[in-house]
Amino acid sequence: MTERAPQPPSDSDIELRLLMEAIYLKYSYDFRDYTGASQKRRVNHALGQFNLPSISALQEKVLHEPAFFTRLLQYLTIPVSEMFRDPAYFLALRRQVIPVLQTYASIKIWVAGCSTGEEVFSLAILLREEGLLERSQIYATDINPASLEKARSGIFALDALRTYTANYQRAGGVRAFSDYYTAAYDAVRFDPSLCANVVFADHSLATDSVFAETQFVSCRNVLIYFNRPLQDRALGLFHESLGRRGFLGLGAKESIDFSGYVDRFEPLARAERIYRKMP
Numbered sequence: 001m002t003e004r005a006p007q008p009p010s011d012s013d014i015e016l017r018l019l020m021e022a023i024y025l026k027y028s029y030d031f032r033d034y035t036g037a038s039q040k041r042r043v044n045h046a047l048g049q050f051n052l053p054s055i056s057a058l059q060e061k062v063l064h065e066p067a068f069f070t071r072l073l074q075y076l077t078i079p080v081s082e083m084f085r086d087p088a089y090f091l092a093l094r095r096q097v098i099p100v101l102q103t104y105a106s107i108k109i110w111v112a113g114c115s116t117g118e119e120v121f122s123l124a125i126l127l128r129e130e131g132l133l134e135r136s137q138i139y140a141t142d143i144n145p146a147s148l149e150k151a152r153s154g155i156f157a158l159d160a161l162r163t164y165t166a167n168y169q170r171a172g173g174v175r176a177f178s179d180y181y182t183a184a185y186d187a188v189r190f191d192p193s194l195c196a197n198v199v200f201a202d203h204s205l206a207t208d209s210v211f212a213e214t215q216f217v218s219c220r221n222v223l224i225y226f227n228r229p230l231q232d233r234a235l236g237l238f239h240e241s242l243g244r245r246g247f248l249g250l251g252a253k254e255s256i257d258f259s260g261y262v263d264r265f266e267p268l269a270r271a272e273r274i275y276r277k278m279p
């Protein structure tokens, strides 16, 4: 029987690959190993927003207008976040991870893909309530400079507060959530002391390497956009960064089950996607 030749890629798949290559060569942002579906969704959305007829037209602007690329980056990354997102995750941290961290003299935490900071502030609040914030160093990293800038400001939209407050309570919060922020017009500013030990920094899970030994890595809703080899690259960084018996937290739709690291971590709270490095 003759083997059927593989189908050639469609024109738009070719354009998409060329666009990712152009972005990588020109700006060193590496989206080449993001899943095809997420690339397509983001790029099609950008085409609509910029009113451009084709991916090739987008590429033309990317190559010749660096300021345009900065705007496009907001569409290629997905800066969607929420405080105490998936409250069960934060409750499991409080009950199963924090008691172990409390036995350490000092701790380092890496929040990878921190976006606009909601996850970082949630963790900082949790650590403060558990008496750990003062001896914690948090590295909060992302590839999107605009998101990092917003995260540093600690300012969030007032209209999201009702959801955040409900999440906080479901995550085992022990105080009034309003203790942590002051409201001004349509925004709230979180207590800057929550961020006294936070370093916000540019870091790509696709191209950069490990920068510190940590006891806990929280990387939520980022791997979901990566293909299998890139997921393994990121998990390799987390494994290398984590010290002995370190903890790893992923997003609700993420797992290490089908990765090359399935034998290197054991589930601690499987449903909440919290793992522990194997001895």
Ligand SMILES: C[S@@+](CC[C@H](N)C(=O)[O-])C[C@H]1O[C@@H](n2cnc3c(N)ncnc32)[C@H](O)[C@@H]1O
Residues within 6 Å of the ligand: 077, 078, 079, 080, 081, 082, 085, 112, 113, 114, 115, 116, 118, 119, 141, 142, 143, 144, 147, 203, 204, 205, 206, 207, 219, 220, 221, 222, 251
């Ligand atoms: C959906 S947000 C997740 C935010 C937060 N972790 C949460 O769960 O609410 C995904 C974030 O991953 C970041 N990201 C995408 N690719 C990345 C990469 N290669 N390295 C680091 N961060 C990346 C995006 O910029 C975006 O801020």
